[in-house]
Amino acid sequence: MSAPLETATNPKDFKLKTRGLHHAAYLTKDMDKTIDFYHNLLNMPLVVTLALPEPDPFAGEIPVRGDVAGTRHYFFDCGQGASLAFFSWNESFGDIDPDLGVMHHISLNVETVDELYALKEKLEAHGISVTKVIDHFFCKSIYFRDPNGLYLEYSSSTIEYHEDKPFLEDPEPLDEAVKALGDKLSDYKTQFREGHNFVDPDNKKH
DSSP states (O other): OOOOOOOOSGGOOOOOOSSSEEEEEOOOOSSHHHHHIIISSSSEEEEEEEEOOOOTTTTTTOOOOSOOOOOOEEEEETTTTHHHHHHHHOGGGOOOBTTTBEEEEEEEEEHHHHHHHHHHHHHHTOHHHHHHHHOSSSSSEEEEETTTTOOEEEEOOOOOOOOOOEEEEOOOOHHHHHHTTTTHHHHHHHHTTTTTTOOOHHHHHH
């Protein structure tokens, strides 16, 4: 159990403790090959499978590149609690230039959701535009840009997931995912709650 958060009277004085990488998100035009490469060849276990609902649940909330409605979002454990994540590409993301890479965004880790809200208040106190806290079901996140235009996400995991206990939400996983996950598909299959609100209701308390 984490220690109680010591909040500053002035939000600007909150001292953030970033705890490494939560995930780095990329785009792929071939998720099956991506699963085979990372899960099988590089031995990075597939630990999260998401199929994002339609319409785009983040439209108007997260000014992120592309329309994620109906896309898959798969995460591979790269150690120390961090993941490499991939969105299945669609035309709304624009062309992929192999020479420039296929980076979508990077997410850094905080230990608690309380810290996430404290960081949001600190950023806003410094005049930085920040999204509401978004509830992804397995983690909660905020999004903003750095002075270079880099899109940053800060996340706090709300559900434990790892190689032996993956978070599997995709109702129709790809063939390579079925092969990679085996019996875990039936043991750890979940789904977004009906009517799940991706905007964390606790935003109203802050």
